[in-house]
Structure formats: C-alpha cells, structure tokens
Amino acid sequence: MEKFFYRVQDGDTVLSLATRFNIPPVALIKGNDLKAEIQSGDVLFIVKTDGEVYTAQPFDSIFSVAARFNVPEETLKEENGVDYLFYGLKVIIPK
Numbered sequence: 001m002e003k004f005f006y007r008v009q010d011g012d013t014v015l016s017l018a019t020r021f022n023i024p025p026v027a028l029i030k031g032n033d034l035k036a037e038i039q040s041g042d043v044l045f046i047v048k049t050d051g052e053v054y055t056a057q058p059f060d061s062i063f064s065v066a067a068r069f070n071v072p073e074e075t076l077k078e079e080n081g082v083d084y085l086f087y088g089l090k091v092i093i094p095k
Helices: 014-021 025-031 062-069 073-080
Strands: 002-007 043-048 052-055 090-093
Touching: 014 025, 014 043, 025 043, 025 090, 052 062, 062 073, 062 090, 073 090
Parallel strands: none
Antiparallel strands: 002 043, 052 090
C-alpha cells in the first residue's frame, strides 16, 4: 500500500486525480472526507491499495463482482464505501 500527500493544482478534479493515481474516485472522497469541490492548494491524502481497480459493467452487482473475484461482499462494500454498483463506477478489488 502506497500513501502520500498531493497538493491540488489548477484544473485538478476528483475524477482527474482518481484517473491519474489509478484509484476509484470514492476512495479519494472517502479518504479525505470531502464535502465540496477541491480547490487549488488543497492537500489531499492519497492511498493506493494493493488491489486491482475494476470498472463496473452493465448489470454488475456487488454480489456478482464479489463472486467473480472471490472476495466477500462486505469487504468489497467496505473497501469502496459503496452499497451498490453502477456502470462506469471504479472500485478496488482487494487482494
């Protein structure tokens, strides 16, 4: 697991940073308790886990993804801070 701080630059968004660091946006939001848009100069705590990032496909559910990757449903929910999946959502599949 890699952890570091990042100072937000002009033009950065939660989505652009999540893509840049290959983490789900929800991990960035949850890890920094974000309640509003990020601003240039903000310092964010970035945690890159040892898991795989998976992009939810149509008709994916917590149950089906957990079964496909052989991880407990609750672990998948807790790791990503979600109760359900929707198309395009990026989630961490823990190792």
